[in-house]
Amino acid sequence: xxxxxxxxxxxxxxxxxxxxxxxxxxxxxxxxxxxxxxxxxxxxxxxxxxxxxxxxxxxxxxxxxxxxxxxxxxxxxxxxxxxxxxxxxxxxxxxxxxxxxxxxxxxxxxxxxxxxxxxxxxxxxxxxxxxxxxxxxxxxxxxxxxxxxxxxxxxxxxxxxxxxxxxxxxxxxxxxxxxxxxxxxxxxxxxxxxxxxxxxxxxxxxxxxxxxxxxxxxxxxxxxxxxxxxxxxxxxxxxxxxxxxxxxxxxxxxxxxxxxxxxxxxxxxxxxxxxxxxxxxxx
Amino acid sequence: xxxxxxxxxxxxxxxxxxxxxxxxxxxxxxxxxxxxxxxxxxxxxxxxxxxxxxxxxxxxxxxxxxxxxxxxxxxxxxxxxxxxxxxxxxxxxxxxxxxxxxxxxxxxxxxxxxxxxxxxxxxxxxxxxxxxxxxxxxxxxxxxxxxxxxxxxxxxxxxxxxxxxxxxxxxxxxxxxxxxxxxxxxxxxxxxxxxxxxxxxxxxxxxxxxxxxxxxxxxxxxxxxxxxxxxxxxxxxxxxxxxxxxxxxxxxxxxxxxxxxxxxxxxxxxxxxxxxxxxxxxx
Numbered sequence: 001x002x003x004x005x006x007x008x009x010x011x012x013x014x015x016x017x018x019x020x021x022x023x024x025x026x027x028x029x030x031x032x033x034x035x036x037x038x039x040x041x042x043x044x045x046x047x048x049x050x051x052x053x054x055x056x057x058x059x060x061x062x063x064x065x066x067x068x069x070x071x072x073x074x075x076x077x078x079x080x081x082x083x084x085x086x087x088x089x090x091x092x093x094x095x096x097x098x099x100x101x102x103x104x105x106x107x108x109x110x111x112x113x114x115x116x117x118x119x120x121x122x123x124x125x126x127x128x129x130x131x132x133x134x135x136x137x138x139x140x141x142x143x144x145x146x147x148x149x150x151x152x153x154x155x156x157x158x159x160x161x162x163x164x165x166x167x168x169x170x171x172x173x174x175x176x177x178x179x180x181x182x183x184x185x186x187x188x189x190x191x192x193x194x195x196x197x198x199x200x201x202x203x204x205x206x207x208x209x210x211x212x213x214x215x216x217x218x219x220x221x222x223x224x225x226x227x228x229x230x231x232x233x234x235x236x237x238x239x240x241x242x243x244x245x246x247x248x249x250x251x252x253x254x255x256x257x258x259x260x261x262x263x264x265x266x267x268x269x270x271x272x273x274x275x276x277x278x279x280x281x282x283x
Numbered sequence: 284x285x286x287x288x289x290x291x292x293x294x295x296x297x298x299x300x301x302x303x304x305x306x307x308x309x310x311x312x313x314x315x316x317x318x319x320x321x322x323x324x325x326x327x328x329x330x331x332x333x334x335x336x337x338x339x340x341x342x343x344x345x346x347x348x349x350x351x352x353x354x355x356x357x358x359x360x361x362x363x364x365x366x367x368x369x370x371x372x373x374x375x376x377x378x379x380x381x382x383x384x385x386x387x388x389x390x391x392x393x394x395x396x397x398x399x400x401x402x403x404x405x406x407x408x409x410x411x412x413x414x415x416x417x418x419x420x421x422x423x424x425x426x427x428x429x430x431x432x433x434x435x436x437x438x439x440x441x442x443x444x445x446x447x448x449x450x451x452x453x454x455x456x457x458x459x460x461x462x463x464x465x466x467x468x469x470x471x472x473x474x475x476x477x478x479x480x481x482x483x484x485x486x487x488x489x490x491x492x493x494x495x496x497x498x499x500x501x502x503x504x505x506x507x508x509x510x511x512x513x514x515x516x517x518x519x520x521x522x523x524x525x526x527x528x529x530x531x532x533x534x535x536x537x538x539x540x541x542x543x544x545x546x547x548x549x550x551x552x553x554x555x556x557x558x559x560x561x562x563x564x565x566x
């Protein structure tokens with residue numbers, strides 16, 4: 001594995017790989033790897049000949065008062081895990097390398113970014129799409145692999161790829177969970193032991209909602225009420241949203257039909273956690 | 284010369300050319316070619332092995348009430364002129380091909396777009412940068428060639444290329460003028476014979492301003508007053524702006540120094556005309 005910090009060098013390596021006919025698979029991350037990231041790296045190994053993992057805590061996707069400064073970092077451990085899981089290139093540029101003085105260009109997806117996390121984190125997705133566009137242009141991947149935990153992010157990036165005519169394929173991999181069901185996240189680190197126990201309700205509430213739907217419930221209001229009813233009583237929890245939306249365009253549904261996404265964001269102590277579940281609902 | 288209307292086909296042709304080690308030079312245009320466009324196509328022939336000219340009247344860079352519907356078009360003549368001047372591929376996609384239903388991604392450069400034409404045409408540069416980003420991603424050029432008449436546009440696109448890490452070089456070619464000095468523009472067609480005569484003042488006023496500066500004048504206010512004083516008396520002219528700005532960051536100057544751009548936009552009858560001159564001012 002080679003670690004690269006410079007855009008120019010990353011570009012050269014990708015150019016050479018393409019000239020040799022290799023398929024490049026990119027896993028964009030903010031580092032502090034957990035099993036979720038590693039599953040994406042392993043997927044990259046299945047589809048690509050050159051596996052590039054980018055590790056960059058992107059300041060432009062954090063709002064004021066969010067956790068950019070305190071976002072967990074462990075580059076040493078990341079290097080080891082990346083290598084053990086088949087990374088060829090670990091691309092970890094500095095903030096100055098990615099956003100040199102004078103940077104003033106932004107990529108923005110409208111519509112899809114105005115709901116769910118976009119509503120509570122204004123500017124967040126603009127930061128995501130901008131940095132991902134940059135990474136795509138630097139790394140020139142054939143495949144880019146994202147996790148389903150950030151379902152909205154994956155939809156937004158697919159939209160960007162289609163609209164701007166990027167010539168690559170987005171793959172979305174399933175959520176990896178702790179044994180008790182909590183979705184893996186770098187931010188789980190922020191939880192106290194008591195909050196960590198409370199946090200298991202998030203996924204359990206999604207599973208209960210799924211059962212409800214499988215039992216015939218089609219009313220979105222009642223489905224989200226069930227989830228809110230389970231989470232609200234937790235002492236440390238503050239619900240940001242619980243939403244039942246169309247799995248493609250992310251528009252709110254009143255009646256469940258087709259590909260349905262149930263998504264939630266809940267602040268537990270210092271950690272803002274997200275989770276979701278996709279359900280295919282027959283008419 | 285081949286004419287291509289489909290993105291997928293254009294992409295294939297570019298991919299093949301790159302695999303063969305050819306250098307691709309792109310000239311993005313809105314068609315209705317005049318000598319200005321043809322000079323860009325000839326430049327493309329100097330630097331590239333495969334010359335791609337795109338012809339697309341981009342609706343997203345026209346504001347409400349602007350001349351999108353009436354923008355002059357002559358595809359038959361364009362095809363002939365493109366071919367005669369060494370075009371290999373004329374890429375002329377439809378609006379539906381470039382902006383299919385659901386398109387909602389925009390590329391925006393801040394700062395540079397908030398002055399000069401950006402001030403009077405809100406959203407204009409967002410349309411330009413979005414369509415140019417798309418063209419760059421589709422055509423994958425090594426060089427893209429723009430005219431200096433749209434000086435601000437060229438600066439904005441250079442900024443985008445740098446910020447988003449496009450791997451290509453922007454070339455800016457000199458303004459091509461009619462024998463009487465009027466900058467060539469598809470919109471000159473809108474002028475009545477009387478307005479056409481009046482329009483020659485634009486360049487003459489820029490030349491007079493240049494003389495003034497060469498004679499030692501360093502006060503931006505006095506330079507722009509000279510120009511305004513020459514244009515304002517014209518019966519059909521309505522000044523949008525006359526600005527003396529830094530040639531790199533386009534910020535207004537009070538004292539002329541370094542690379543100075545004097546730029547103007549004037550409505551003459553139905554035509555909104557722009558022109559500019561670059562002056563290198565010693566301290």
